[in-house]
Amino acid sequence: MNNIKGKRALITGASAGIGEASAKVLASNGCDLILTARREEKLEILARKLREKYNVKVDIYPLDVRINESVEQLLENIKAAKTVPDFLINNAGLALGLEGVQEGFIYKWDAMIDTNLKGLLYVTRAFLPLMIKKGEGHIINIGSTAGWQTYPGGNVYNATKFGVRALSDAMSLDLVDTDIKVSCVAPGNCETDFSLVRFEGDKDKADTVYSKYKTLEAKDVADVILYILNTPSHVNIPYLRIMPKAQRNVYIFKEKSHKN
Numbered sequence: 001m002n003n004i005k006g007k008r009a010l011i012t013g014a015s016a017g018i019g020e021a022s023a024k025v026l027a028s029n030g031c032d033l034i035l036t037a038r039r040e041e042k043l044e045i046l047a048r049k050l051r052e053k054y055n056v057k058v059d060i061y062p063l064d065v066r067i068n069e070s071v072e073q074l075l076e077n078i079k080a081a082k083t084v085p086d087f088l089i090n091n092a093g094l095a096l097g098l099e100g101v102q103e104g105f106i107y108k109w110d111a112m113i114d115t116n117l118k119g120l121l122y123v124t125r126a127f128l129p130l131m132i133k134k135g136e137g138h139i140i141n142i143g144s145t146a147g148w149q150t151y152p153g154g155n156v157y158n159a160t161k162f163g164v165r166a167l168s169d170a171m172s173l174d175l176v177d178t179d180i181k182v183s184c185v186a187p188g189n190c191e192t193d194f195s196l197v198r199f200e201g202d203k204d205k206a207d208t209v210y211s212k213y214k215t216l217e218a219k220d221v222a223d224v225i226l227y228i229l230n231t232p233s234h235v236n237i238p239y240l241r242i243m244p245k246a247q248r249n250v251y252i253f254k255e256k257s258h259k260n
């Protein structure tokens with residue numbers, strides 16, 4: 001079944017990790033793309049490859065989701081280009097640090113809240129009216145297992161991902177009289193640049209997060225996004241949690257000696 005061929009997806013945070021993998025998986029199924037992130041040069045390279053390999057239309061726009069004026073400018077550009085998306089994948093996000101609240105850094109809290117919650121809201125607020133007008137559509141918000149279970153030092157990141165989960169639920173209710181579906185995809189530990197960003201470039205520290213057991217790969221998450229977008233029109237998947245087999249929750253996992 002391919003319900004996404006010829007449709008168009010807007011992906012935030014498409015320059016790396018889960019967003020980049022989603023762009024590849026959707027393009028390989030014939031879906032046109034609007035790719036956004038702050039690092040335009042990464043988007044350019046990705047877009048060129050996807051156009052060549054899959055013959056799909058790929059537009060790129062540099063975007064910092066924290067800046068509502070930039071989101072509104074993106075909306076104007078997309079209106080002018082008449083490329084209203086059918087799918088919105090709110091993926092841009094990050095964690096910064098693992099400090100306890102008592103020693104936390106305000107700039108890290110601001111960055112997480114502004115990106116993971118306010119950025120998601122800005123983009124959704126901008127594009128939802130157009131998607132409703134267009135007819136059927138689907139919003140996928142990338143949550144996390146951190147939105148189901150807190151862990152020491154997770155505090156503000158946990159709060160943003162619990163928030164993404166609550167917002168997904170709330171959006172779904174608000175949209176009951178429309179043909180827009182809302183899903184929250186919540187991955188467990190997935191090897192991307194996430195930990196490198198969290199530990200501000202400390203590669204050794206980042207690598208330890210992924211060395212204990214076989215983690216998810218970004219493509220695993222992209223594949224479930226594809227599955228959700230491909231469900232028949234009358235089917236909705238409000239939440240989908242995806243974990244590495246070796247990780248049963250934030251605390252319980254099987255050590256690497258059994259790496260598969």
Ligand code: NDP
Pocket residue numbers: 012013014015016017018019036037038039040063064065066091092093094095115119142143144145186187188189190191192193194195197
């Ligand atoms: P990466 O660091 O590999 O990718 C993050 C993406 O978000 C990048 O493309 C980055 O692009 C973009 N981004 C970050 N800040 C902004 C911003 N202000 N404006 C626009 N784009 C931004 O991490 P992941 O792929 O792992 O993360 C993707 C999502 O998945 C996040 O929401 C994360 O919380 C979630 N997640 C990750 C898990 C994991 O274990 N990896 C598990 C569960 C959820 P650029 O820097 O170019 O702007």
Ligand code: 8X3
Pocket residue numbers: 143144145146154187188189190250
């Ligand atoms: C990322 C997963 O466990 O590092 O959302 O918070 S975790």
